[in-house]
Amino acid sequence: IRLEDNYNVVVIGGGPAGYVAAIKAAQLGARVAIVEKGEFGGTCLNVGCIPTKAYLKNAEIIEHIREASTRGILIDSSQIKVDMEKVQEYKNGVVKKLTSGVVALLKSNGVDIYQGVGKINKNKDVVVNDSQIIKADKIILAGGSKASRINIPGIESDKVLTSDDLLAIKEVPETLAVIGGGVIGTEMGQSFAGLGSKVIIIEMMDRIVPPLDHEVSAELTRIVKKKGMTIITSARITEIVDKGDKLEIKIDGKDSVIADKALISIGRVPDLEGMGEVKFETERGKIKVDKYMETSVKGIYAPGDVNGIKMLAHVAFRMGEVAAENAVKGNHRSIKLLSAPSVVYTSPEVAMVGLTEEEARAKYDDIRIGRFNFAANGRALASSEAHGFVKVIADNRYGEVLGVHIIGPSAAEIITQASLIMEMEITVDEVIKTIYGHPTYSEALFEAFADILDEAVHIP
Ligand code: FAD
Numbered sequence: 001i002r003l004e005d006n007y008n009v010v011v012i013g014g015g016p017a018g019y020v021a022a023i024k025a026a027q028l029g030a031r032v033a034i035v036e037k038g039e040f041g042g043t044c045l046n047v048g049c050i051p052t053k054a055y056l057k058n059a060e061i062i063e064h065i066r067e068a069s070t071r072g073i074l075i076d077s078s079q080i081k082v083d084m085e086k087v088q089e090y091k092n093g094v095v096k097k098l099t100s101g102v103v104a105l106l107k108s109n110g111v112d113i114y115q116g117v118g119k120i121n122k123n124k125d126v127v128v129n130d131s132q133i134i135k136a137d138k139i140i141l142a143g144g145s146k147a148s149r150i151n152i153p154g155i156e157s158d159k160v161l162t163s164d165d166l167l168a169i170k171e172v173p174e175t176l177a178v179i180g181g182g183v184i185g186t187e188m189g190q191s192f193a194g195l196g197s198k199v200i201i202i203e204m205m206d207r208i209v210p211p212l213d214h215e216v217s218a219e220l221t222r223i224v225k226k227k228g229m230t231i232i233t234s235a236r237i238t239e240i241v242d243k244g245d246k247l248e249i250k251i252d253g254k255d256s257v258i259a260d261k262a263l264i265s266i267g268r269v270p271d272l273e274g275m276g277e278v279k280f281e282t283e284r285g286k287i288k289v290d291k292y293m294e295t296s297v298k299g300i301y302a303p304g305d306v307n308g309i310k311m312l313a314h315v316a317f318r319m320g321e322v323a324a325e326n327a328v329k330g331n332h333r334s335i336k337l338l339s340a341p342s343v344v345y346t347s348p349e350v351a352m353v354g355l356t357e358e359e360a361r362a363k364y365d366d367i368r369i370g371r372f373n374f375a376a377n378g379r380a381l382a383s384s385e386a387h388g389f390v391k392v393i394a395d396n397r398y399g400e401v402l403g404v405h406i407i408g409p410s411a412a413e414i415i416t417q418a419s420l421i422m423e424m425e426i427t428v429d430e431v432i433k434t435i436y437g438h439p440t441y442s443e444a445l446f447e448a449f450a451d452i453l454d455e456a457v458h459i460p
Helices: 016-027 042-047 049-071 084-108 183-195 214-226 313-329 357-363 378-382 411-423 443-452
Strands: 002-012 032-036 112-115 118-120 126-128 132-141 145-147 175-179 198-202 230-232 237-242 247-251 255-259 261-264 268-270 342-344 349-354 367-373 389-395 401-408
Touching: 002 016, 002 112, 002 118, 002 126, 002 313, 016 032, 016 042, 016 084, 016 132, 016 313, 032 126, 032 132, 042 049, 042 084, 049 084, 049 183, 084 112, 132 313, 175 183, 175 247, 175 255, 183 198, 183 214, 183 261, 183 342, 198 255, 214 230, 214 349, 214 357, 214 389, 214 401, 247 261, 342 411, 349 411, 357 367, 357 389, 357 401, 367 443, 378 443, 389 443, 401 411, 401 443, 411 443
Parallel strands: 002 032, 002 132, 032 112, 175 198, 175 261, 198 230
Antiparallel strands: 118 126, 126 132, 145 268, 237 247, 247 255, 342 349, 349 401, 367 389, 389 401
């Protein structure tokens, strides 16, 4: 093994947590190296956030074409065909642009790049591909996550796919069973339904995307069912039988679903390969970190999906930044996730920040709820997107905003306003002093805030 070099900071993993940490550490004056075993950009850019949104857009385009005649635009929608190879090519082009952008940013910030598997040895050095040693004052382990597998008979069939496989598929399956109706399953299910698959979501809990506010989950269920997807809840898969041309997915040992392919989307687990010979404190396979993103081993930080706190790219970005600052300048910056939104990119989109109604009721004795339906929003009506609602939860005494839940057009964009409101601790009465542009989807947020104080003008 040859000794390659000495660095102030070595980062393992070039996903959102790792590449941001490397760039930030370099910007703070550190000498930095980054080790990546696959493609820079990690899960998010290569097989997560970005490619899924490229697919989703295709589904949206098809939906618009189908609905066009209701608006007086006559197109023969029976002629729609999906050329999956072209779909892939387009998606791969977008991914390439972004991942090469990440590499360019690393290089322009003077970060040394090592391609290979990085592992930490007993001396707290990083060993790359078992052949090169790089020494580091501090290590940032940002190995991210991979799809979980469950142990059910038949799961090894090549017709049972992970989200990575489904994103590389060469033809649209006629029937797609989605095992696990969480964020990834519901999003990808809807994308493939848009592309023409008959989609059946099988979920173990009593509703899809369980962390969502009850009302929002119910509305999402109603809308996706109306669009033709089948949802089976409170269902446990007991066996998958590969029948040659089809899969039979057995539920609770009695019912079964027949499908061409199945997506297994039951969650993600940290990729701990980079831990190497160092033993960190872990909890259910997730690396334990403190508020500074430092692990139980001093000088080693673990931002992003590896710590399992909130497996989202924007959270990984911020954790990476915090880890880098603390690694370079000593622990001083802590992580705060109050204003981190969660988004489900379905159609319509779902977004939330803060507490659900159930959580708020458990924590506060006096809350108020404001609502506004997109059915009364001019922009949404003009765009045939008048589905869903905004729900704002506030503390009644001080007008503190506790949670905002949106299902409707541009929810993913609108939620950032709610994040800002919560981060800046802007109160309900202050929000409604703001003049919102008209017509905008965001006015629905304004009206929901006004509803809390019974001051909404546009609510019948
Ligand atoms: P990762 O992105 O997983 O990156 C880790 C990197 O480390 C990988 O490139 C890996 O190859 C590398 N690595 C691991 N171990 C080693 C090692 N030992 N040596 C060298 N390299 C190593 N989040 C959102 O916020 N919005 C979304 O819309 C969204 N959509 C998603 C859709 C799907 C289908 C999936 C699967 C995820 C989605 N996510 C989304 C989640 C998001 O992708 C992750 O939260 C994010 O990528 C985490 O960043 P990370 O840097 O911690 O890990």
